Amino acid sequence: MRQNRSFSALIFTVILAIGAALAYLVAGVSHFESLWILSGAVVLAFFVSSTIQVADQWSKAVVLRLGKFRSLEGPGLFVIIPLIDNIPYWIDVRVLTSSFKAEKTLTKDTVPVDVDAVLLWKIVDPKKAALDVADYQSAVGWASQTALRDVIGKTMLCDMLEGRDKISNTLRKIRTRPSSGASGGA
Incomplete structure (x- = not known):
């Protein structure tokens, strides 16, 4: 920053x-x-x-x-x-956005899908974000992508097609570890 x-x-x-x-x-x-x-x-x-x-x-x-x-x-x-x-770090405590893609992820019924997503996240503990994680922005992105792939892998294709709200609500419940100092939502 x-x-x-x-x-x-x-x-x-x-x-x-x-x-x-x-x-x-x-x-x-x-x-x-x-x-x-x-x-x-x-x-x-x-x-x-x-x-x-x-x-x-x-x-x-x-x-x-x-x-x-x-x-x-x-x-x-x-x-x-x-x-x-x-002063090694200037931490932005506003709501930040990151876009990412869960490429070629298999659904629960083994159908390959490509999903794009946008993550809205905010640093809630700047000290932990700066001192406990080497690159907190990349860590949040990778953790979000992994969570999205995990949710897609547990979801049937028909449920995905019915509505994104179910997946979005499931992703909102998933939080990164407290030591990362970040909180996010889909």
């Missing part, structure tokens, strides 16, 4: 502008001191702008301190310690 850096860029620009103005005022007295003021302003601007983070309304930031989980942050403004804290 893309990070919102506009506020950090504004802070960087303001600090750099103040440092440049101070360096300009001191330039008449000593060029050496004005260079020190300007370089100090650049370092301070980098430090402060990398400290201030903003998470959008629909995202959570997973913050690690020296490689260990520290907190979930967001939405809104929060502060990290540069070089000590790290």
Whole structure:
């Protein structure tokens, strides 16, 4: 997920502008001191702008301190310690969609069918999704495809043709393991 850096860029620009103005005022007295003021302003601007983070309304930031989980942050403004804290994941907590296909699946009466499906899912525990599963988006997709194949394998072709509501309701009852941090529905 893309990070919102506009506020950090504004802070960087303001600090750099103040440092440049101070360096300009001191330039008449000593060029050496004005260079020190300007370089100090650049370092301070980098430090402060990398400290201030903003998470959008629909995202959570997973913050690690020296490689260990520290907190979930967001939405809104929060502060990290540069070089000590790290944000490896920005988790989208909105309802997400994934389309997939259960190709050449046999029904209960051994009729091969191809089924397309759309999965609506949402991360309910961003910490578990980020830290307990290597690639949670792929895991949700593969688990959904497997569940769809399993339901098709237990369904007669005539039941499939009568209505998708039965299959959809069966799939809604199937949840991924709690450790994945995601919940889904067909």
